[in-house]
Amino acid sequence: MSSRIPTLDITRFDSDRDAFVAELGAAYREWGFAGIRNHGIAQSQIDAAYGVFQNFFALPEQTKLKYHVPGSGGARGYTPFGVETAKDSKHFDLKEFWHIGREIPDDSKYRDVMPPNLWPDEVPGFREHGYGLYQALDKLGSRMLSALALHIGLPENWFADKTDSGNSILRPIHYPPITTDDVPNVRAGAHEDINLITLLVGASAAGLEVLSKKGEWVPFTSDADTIVVNIGDMLQRLTNHVYPSTTHRVTNPPGEEARKPRYSVPFFLHPNPDFLIDVLPYCVSAGNPSRYPQPITAQGYLEERLREIKLK
Structure with a gap:
């Protein structure tokens, strides 16, 4: 595979399933990233x-x-700005963000770890458009997981009842203009995502870079109609690194481009909080022995990681 991250047409999941699943699986084994177009x-x-x-x-800071x-x-x-810090980084990321979570009933068994959403009164349509995009990406993410399940020998619907109440997050991010040339921080330090898969919508602005297996930073600026989908650490652990959770970052643009704000909206697809992340036997072999003999719940893993990135 060349040093270009593949972009695939997801309508082929219906029209040419076996070939699509094979190409998608190959892309993720190599890169942990792929572009998805015709996503609907x-x-x-x-x-x-x-x-x-x-x-x-x-809106004003207050x-x-x-x-x-x-x-x-x-x-x-x-x-607010200046809080989240990439694991092992000295400097906080240059961003502020908002989190939208799954709407669940108050009597749900997950309510203690999945609080109700907040909605800003000052912005008309925020809930309608924000949660509408959440639901659309949740649905697309489920299709992606179906294809990935088939690629590693699982039933197509294997993930369905393990993510239907997932603690998934839609995160609108604002990277403000950078007004000084000697800032030591970057917009998002080198990191891996925590969750199963991440769907990044509207990421047509430059800045995203993916670390290849050769140790090279490869820019991945997708076309406007393409959603970037990458593997997170939970899926890497579940599949015993068959699907790698690839390091990526958002760099600061050069010159006058740095004076412009950047916005992006990733959707972090998580399993249900009580899902046990235990290495799949399909992904263990003589050449790839199990790296994780001890299983952990999705919620336990999430809390462990949030402490590492200074959010807890």
Whole structure:
């Protein structure tokens, strides 16, 4: 495979399933990343969501801080600039963000670890467009997991009842303009994602770079109609590194480009909080012995990682 991350057409999952699954699996084994086009989410829906998110980030700082919940690990609502720090990094990331989670009933067994959403009164349409995009990406993520399941010999619907109440997060991010040339921080330090898979919508602005197996940083600026989907640490652990969770970062642009804000909206697809992440026997072999003899729940793993990145 060349040093170009593949972009695949997901409609082939219906029209040419075996070939699509094989190509997708190969892309993830090599890169942990792929672009997905013809994903079925209308550009107008994406634009409407970006519009309300930008309107929120344009509010005065004191207004935004009304929606910050100290001690919550940023689980819902607003996390201000200068908090999240990539694991093992000296400097915090240059970003502020908001978290939208799954809407669940108050009597759900997961309510203690999945709090209700917060919605900013000051931004009309925030809930409608924000949660609408959440649901669209959740549905697309389920299709991606079906294809990945088939690739490693699992039934197509294996993930369905393990993610139907997943603690998944939609994270609108604002990277403010960089106004000084000697800033030691980067917009997002080199990191891996915590969850099963991440779907990044509207990431057409440059800056995302993926670390190849050869140790080279490969820029991945997708076309406007492409959603970037990458493997997270939970799926890497579940599949015993058959699917690698690849290190990536968001670099600071050069010159005048740095003076512009950047927005992106990743959707972090998580399993249900009580799902036990235990290495799949399908992914263990003489050449790939189990790396994780001790299973861990998705919630336990999440809390462990949130402490590492300074959110808890």
